[in-house]
Amino acid sequence: MADYLFILNPNSGTSIGKNIDSVARAIEAFAKKTDNTSHILFTESPGHASELVRQNKESSPWKAIVAVGGDGTVNEIAQPLLGTAIPVGIIPVGSGNGLARHLKLPLRFDQALNRLFTGQAITIDSGLIDDIPFFCTAGMGFDAYVGQLFSKQATRGLATYVNVSFNAYWTYKPQQFTVDGKKLDAFSLSFANAGQFGNNAWIAPHADLQDGILDQCTISPFPKWFGTSLAYQLFTRQMKPSEYISYQAITETIIQTERPPVIHYDGEPLQLETTRIKVSVRPKSLNIIV
Template identity: 45%
Template sequence: METPIANNRLLLIINPISGVGAKEAIEPLVRELMTPTGYTVDVAYTCARGDATRLACKAAANGYKAVVAAGGDGTVNETAKALCGTGIRFGIIPCGSGNGLARHLGIPMDLRKATKLMAKNHVIDIDYGSVNGMPFFCTFGIGFDAAVSGHFAKQHRRGRLSYIKSAISEYINFHPQVYTLSANGKVLTEKAFLIAVCNASQYGNNAYIAPHASITDGQLDITIIHAGNPIDT
């Protein structure tokens, strides 16, 4: 058993509509596995976009030791951005459609296994990027992937099938654009299908866009994909 933590409050933030599975088992599971490690578990559910950020900010202001996000990459991003620079420990229970950051970190997709891993209390510091003052922790896209994400966000149904439908729908009318990038002292102008700026290695569902990316090396990996024929794309 882990040594009890001096400041032992943990806030579990659950997004009840993330992914496709039921979320009823998450709260008792976290209480079962985290309480023996010395944590007192409080639980909050999101109801709308921005709730996870608000709840995490409140936890930081109230002196919580740890915050855990149970949801997908959207919930993870909303929660984590409120904790940057606070020193508060952040845990992920992946139950979204893609779970890109969790997969990159090697967190199991099985809820019990993920919570057991979290209970081992292994903490690392990771990098993050920023777009227009907004932090991101996994990937940031311009072009086709951004269009697909925007379409997916408007769908009522979640899951991999909805992603595929969004991709097909956007591809029909999508046109590559010309972009100018400034990085490492160089300026590059390219007509691209998409540009992915990656802190982590994948979008989610093990779809790797930057296989060699690291979240601890202090660098972002930029992947440029040019327009090809429909089969290549």
């Protein structure tokens, strides 16, 4: 028998918030059926998941501490577990579920629970952007702009994200960055530990969570007609170097901007207060159940 700590985010992208009691009961029943013990806690505000992990990670020899939520919840739970032996488990019920999709974890609730209790732990890399850990993707430019707009919407999910992205596309203007001393204009600047943003939008199809590098994807300014091609490549896993898209394998880079930028890390937007942003990788820093 093993002890699992489940941390549920009632505000994740699916209907979990409306059914949180039944979700908790389902977890308890499934754990009991498989001769495991479940301990369930609920988040109450942004950042609360990290606090709950810090408060409870030493209270039992946990088989895993499990994020029941989206990539933001996974991020909050994983941050305090960096460099520890305790694995993160994922029950993906968020808007995009980028890390779960990259790891080919089941998206169905019952199948995800079964994988959690029968899976094995692997060790993956993590990234840092301005000293903030991320596990899937991070970046600045259009993706961060959309993330900021999306975070203000009353409803979540793919349809809302597509609508926000489409409207933003027509008004967004590329920005100027200085990357390791070289000036460039870019539509977006992304750093991929995992291969996708979520919802199977693959920004870096060849990204590997265990190779000790980040895939830097720079999308240069392009004519409006290219947007359809770009979206098609993203959602068909066909992004590749071209006239407007370039890739670079990095372990560390320094970006400077004219004004403090909005960034995103694992889909969470953040307005920085600095114009100098360091991005780096931490190889083999997190254990995760797959």
